[in-house]
Amino acid sequence: xxxxxxxxxxxxxxxxxxxxxxxxxxxxxxxxxxxxxxxxxxxxxxxxxxxxxxxxxxxxxxxxxxxxxxxxxxxxxxxxxxxxxxxxxxxxxxxxxxxxxxxxxxxxxxxxxxxxxxxxxxxxxxxxxxxxxxxxxxxxxxxxxxxxxxxxxxxxxxxxxxxxxxxxxxxxxxxxxxxxxxxxxxxxxxxxxxxxxxxxxxxxxxxxxxxxxxxxxxxxxxxxxxxxxxxxxxxxxxxxxxxxxxxxxxxxxxxxxxxxxxxxxxxxxxxxxxxxxxxxxxxxxxxxxxxxxxxxxxxxxxxxxxxxxxxxxxxxxxxxxxxxx
Amino acid sequence: xxxxxxxxxxxxxxxxxxxxxxxxxxxxxxxxxxxxxxxxxxxxxxxxxxxxxxxxxxxxxxxxxxxxxxxxxxxxxxxxxxxxxxxxxxxxxxxxxxxxxxxxxxxxxxxxxxxxxxxxxxxxxxxxxxxxxxxxxxxxxxxxxxxxxxxxxxxxxxxxxxxxxxxxxxxxxxxxxxxxxxxxxxxxxxxxxxxxxxxxxxxxxxxxxxxxxxxxxxxxxxxxxxxxxxxxxxxxxxxxxxxxxxxxxxxxxxxxxxxxxxxxxxxxxxxxxxxxxxxxxxxxxxxxxxxxxxxxxxxxxxxxxxxxxx
Numbered sequence: 006x007x008x009x010x011x012x013x014x015x016x017x018x019x020x021x022x023x024x025x026x027x028x029x030x031x032x033x034x035x036x037x038x039x040x041x042x043x044x045x046x047x048x049x050x051x052x053x054x055x056x057x058x059x060x061x062x063x064x065x066x067x068x069x070x071x072x073x074x075x076x077x078x079x080x081x082x083x084x085x086x087x088x089x090x091x092x093x094x095x096x097x098x099x100x101x102x103x104x105x106x107x108x109x110x111x112x113x114x115x116x117x118x119x120x121x122x123x124x125x126x127x128x129x130x131x132x133x134x135x136x137x138x139x140x141x142x143x144x145x146x147x148x149x150x151x152x153x154x155x156x157x158x159x160x161x162x163x164x165x166x167x168x169x170x171x172x173x174x175x176x177x178x179x180x181x182x183x184x185x186x187x188x189x190x191x192x193x194x195x196x197x198x199x200x201x202x203x204x205x206x207x208x209x210x211x212x213x214x215x216x217x218x219x220x221x222x223x224x225x226x227x228x229x230x231x232x233x234x235x236x237x238x239x240x241x242x243x244x245x246x247x248x249x250x251x252x253x254x255x256x257x258x259x260x261x262x263x264x265x266x267x268x269x270x271x272x273x274x275x276x277x278x279x280x281x282x283x284x285x286x287x288x289x290x291x292x293x294x295x296x297x298x299x300x301x302x303x304x305x306x307x308x309x310x311x312x313x314x315x316x317x318x319x320x321x322x323x324x325x326x327x328x329x330x
Numbered sequence: 331x332x333x334x335x336x337x338x339x340x341x342x343x344x345x346x347x348x349x350x351x352x353x354x355x356x357x358x359x360x361x362x363x364x365x366x367x368x369x370x371x372x373x374x375x376x377x378x379x380x381x382x383x384x385x386x387x388x389x390x391x392x393x394x395x396x397x398x399x400x401x402x403x404x405x406x407x408x409x410x411x412x413x414x415x416x417x418x419x420x421x422x423x424x425x426x427x428x429x430x431x432x433x434x435x436x437x438x439x440x441x442x443x444x445x446x447x448x449x450x451x452x453x454x455x456x457x458x459x460x461x462x463x464x465x466x467x468x469x470x471x472x473x474x475x476x477x478x479x480x481x482x483x484x485x486x487x488x489x490x491x492x493x494x495x496x497x498x499x500x501x502x503x504x505x506x507x508x509x510x511x512x513x514x515x516x517x518x519x520x521x522x523x524x525x526x527x528x529x530x531x532x533x534x535x536x537x538x539x540x541x542x543x544x545x546x547x548x549x550x551x552x553x554x555x556x557x558x559x560x561x562x563x564x565x566x567x568x569x570x571x572x573x574x575x576x577x578x579x580x581x582x583x584x585x586x587x588x589x590x591x592x593x594x595x596x597x598x599x600x601x602x603x604x605x606x607x608x609x610x611x612x613x614x615x616x617x618x619x620x621x622x623x624x625x626x627x628x629x630x631x632x633x634x635x636x637x638x639x640x
Contacts (some may be wrong), residue, residue, distance in 0.1 A: 063536050065526075066451075088539075095537035102535075107528040112550040121546065122536045173536060 008078045010037040010060065010098070010213055015073030017055050017064065017237075026069065028286045030055050030237040031089040033073070034214075034311075037181060042207050042214040044224035044245065046260070047234035048281055054218045056234075057183045060215070061094050077181070096126050099174035103186040105166035109158040115169045116142065116145045116154030122173040146202060164195035171202060181213040182206065189221065200227050221264050225249055233257045236292040237284060239311060243318035253320035256293050291322070299324045345463045354630040361626035367619035369424055378423025378499050385416035387585055396602050407605035408593065415587035424575075424586045425616070428502045429567035433560050435506025437513060441556060444517025445544045455518070462511045470508070474570055477504035501580045503565050513559045520552040523588045554631040561624035565617050570611060587613055 015033040029054035037043045045053050058064050062082065075082040077097055085093065094100075102108045106298035110118060119138035123129060130138070135154075142150035145168040158166055165204055167187060174182060184203060188196040204227050206212045218230055224231050224245060232242040233254065241254040252258040260274045279296040282288060288295050294304040303323055311321040320326075355361045378384065391411035399406045405414035447458035465473065481500040523532065525548070533547050574580035575588025587609040594606035 035432050063534055091537045091539055093537070094535055100532075100535040102532060104528055108532040110533070110551070111530045112549055112553075121533075125537050125542065170532065174533070176536070260542060 008039050009076075010215070011076040012036075012056065013074045013076070013081045014062065015056060015059055015075070016071040017052065017059060017073075018071050019067055020069070021252065021285055027289065028071075028073070028237060029068070029284050030059070031287075033234065033239050035242065037213045037215050039180065039213045040207055040211040041230065042216055042228040044231040045215060045217045045230035045234060046219060046224055046231060048219060050281065050284075051234045052237040053219075053234055054185050057100065057185050057215060057217050060156060061098060061100055062090050062108065063094075063100075070105045092126070095122065095174075095179060096177045097179055098181045098183065098184040099177070100177040100185065101167070101174050101187050103189050105163055105170050105190065107159065107187045108170050109166055111158055114155055114157060115166075116150075116156075116163065119169065119172050122176040123180065126177045128181060137174070137176070138172070141175055142169070145169075145172045145175070146198070149313050156210060158218070162195075164199060167191060167195075167199050168202065171199075171206075175206070177209070178210065179212070181215065183215045183217070185217045186219070187216075189218070189220075189241065196223075203227065221260065233260070235286060236282065238292055239319075239321065240241070240293065241318075241320045241322075242311075243320075244316065247316065247318045251318075251326070253314060253325040254293075254322045255297050255299050257320075259298075299327055339390050351573040351630045355626055358626050360622050362632075364619040364622040364626070367615060368623060371426060371616050371619070374419055375426035377429070385413060385419055387412050387416035387420055396597070396600070399604055401460050405608040406414050406602070408605055409597070412476055414590075414605050414608050415591060417605075418587070418612050420457065420585040421587040421590060421609065421612060422616075424498065424581050424584055425568045425571050425613075428498060428505065428571040428580075429564050431502040432505035432509060432566055432567045432570075435502070436509035436563060437556055439506070439512030440510035440511075440559075441517055441549065441552075444508065444514040444552075445521055445548060447514070448518040448521025449540065449548060451522075458514070458518075462514050465508060466511050471570070471573060473508050474574065475506055475577070475579065478574055482579065498581050498584065501571055501574050502567075504574075505570055509567065510562060513556065513563070516555050517552050520555055521548055524548060524551055554628075557631060558624060558628045561620060561627055566622040566626075568613065568616060568620075 008273065009305060011034075011276075014274070015030055016028060017030040018028045020025045033052065033056055035043065035045070035056075036070070045056065047053050055064065055068065059070060059073070060082070063072075064070060072270075072322045073083070077093065082090065082093060103299075109115060113121070116135070116138050119141055120131065123134045123137055127134075139150045139154060141151060147153050147165060147168050148222070153165070154159070160308060161169065164236045185265050191193075191199060193245065200223060203216070207214055214228075216223070228245050228302075229247050230243065231245045233240050233248070235256050241248060241252065241257045248257060249261065252261055256277070259277045263273055263277065277296055282292075282295070288305075290306050291304040291309050294300045297304065299322075301323065307323075309321045309323050311319050312325070313319050314325065334540055355365075389412065394407050394411040395409055397403060397407045397411075403413050403415065405418065408414055408417070437531060443458050443462075448454040464526070468476070478500050481503055483500075521544075525562075530547060533543055538547065569579055571586065572588035572591065575586040576592045577588075581589055590609040592607050594602070594609070597605060
């Protein structure tokens with residue numbers, strides 16, 4: 006666990022118009038061991054992306070990192086200077102984003118963007134950087150890389166663009182890759198191929214991956230561990246196999262039940278009752294209690310601590326593992 | 331490293347490149363003609379700068395003062411008997427040199443300050459916005475006049491080299507130091523629009539420094555603004571040079587269209603109209619050509635009008 010990426014007690018707030026701070030992420034923590042894929046799931050606005058951006062210290066200007074430390078191996082990233090942090094970005098930890106159209110600079114040829122990413126960190130001649138870029142494009146499965154090198158982003162398909170993004174992210178062989186909804190903007194068949202590519206990175210390049218998504222199917226297929234977030238808090242974390250087989254938190258269980266399955270007959274799909282409250286109106290106690298079928302009086306008063314159950318399966322619930330009656 | 335196998339058929343050939351900016355410009359006859367006119371003026375100016383076989387505008391010959399247009403002097407002669415056509419040609423050199431140097435200076439200042447203000451925001455933005463708002467609140471020609479007055483005959487010491495700002499030097503310095511305001515504001519706006527863009531975030535997530543983001547990632551994306559401003563700004567600098575020279579603040583001892591118009595104030599009373607005509611025609615030609623070309627360029631560069639038939 007020495008070289009893992011570790012987030013501890015992360016708290017991120019935004020100032021609200023009335024001046025007080027609204028907590029978007031509250032006491033979030035997770036660990037990505039090397040060559041492991043961790044899926045971070047949760048609904049929109051629960052703080053997944055902010056957690057990912059916080060690792061690279063690229064939070065939007067309005068956001069405030071109130072508390073929390075981020076360790077890369079033994080290094081505390083929150084203590085680095087901005088210049089040292091720039092050396093971490095791309096070299097140690099790279100990130101790819103949801104929208105591959107807008108993540109590529111529209112005025113540069115895609116090959117030159119890969120070269121640019123390489124030369125941001127390494128003193129290489131243009132020719133050798135170009136050679137490396139062609140190799141990278143080939144490795145991420147772009148056919149005829151020599152031709153594609155000359156293409157502008159708008160001439161490529163979504164899947165190809167995401168492959169180029171991955172090539173730029175790989176340019177300095179980072180140890181960790183944060184993939185923020187890398188396939189949400191792609192259609193399903195392309196999605197599968199991109200995920201296959203990301204999975205192969207973990208195996209071939211021994212890269213640790215933090216996969217941010219709201220798609221439970223992707224998590225089941227591509228990750229070793231999974232962390233579930235609700236309203237900026239970690240509610241459950243564990244090996245993907247365990248969480249899917251035996252979810253402990255009522256929210257995680259409800260999420261899994263709401264995924265349609267082939268062959269389950271003409272049953273009405275289950276939904277979680279109620280709506281996600283906005284972070285400004287965070288309920289007291291357990292954030293999930295207003296929607297929880299297992300709610301008991303204590304849930305309203307106290308925040309359940311994240312407790313360890315068998316084999317590193319952690320859950321923050323007073324009635325973890327109980328079934329609704 | 332093995333290539334990651336991708337199932338599926340061979341990828342289709344890349345789509346045909348859409349017509350480039352030059353192709354789209356070339357579709358409009360007005361753009362082609364105006365470009366030809368601009369090139370003609372540039373050649374005249376280049377001829378003036380090269381000093382090779384220049385038409386003779388210096389020889390004073392009072393015997394042929396104020397001669398009307400004739401085959402030997404198509405635009406007649408002035409009070410000193412000098413050929414007006416020759417003066418007009420040299421005037422092109424004066425006007426275009428001033429406009430070019432002023433544009434370069436203004437674009438450099440405007441682009442750099444606009445990028446800094448837009449991308450860094452905060453106090454930097456506040457200061458730059460304050461400076462250009464202040465400059466902008468002064469009427470344009472008044473401001474140039476003030477700058478030209480202050481700079482006139484002043485000598486500046488740059489890295490041990492003495493520069494004496496006389497005549498035309500003060501003009502282009504004054505124009506460049508005041509002309510960046512519009513471009514700076516446009517660039518600032520464009521940068522603010524783009525700085526939260528995902529490709530900026532992507533570049534930063536790969537470790538790009540703020541300067542790298544500004545000059546390598548954002549600057550090329552706002553270049554169309556620079557090109558159009560350069561073209562349209564060029565016209566206003568030519569006009570400004572004429573106005574300043576007319577007022578006696580600009581060109582001295584070199585022919586300038588402004589000086590020619592100034593001289594024709596007295597000549598018109600005597601019925602000598604050819605010097606005014608020559609200078610006005612010269613200004614009219616280049617202004618019209620640059621305006622038409624600037625408009626066509628804006629249409630060709632604006633991605634929103636791409637793909638529309640015109």
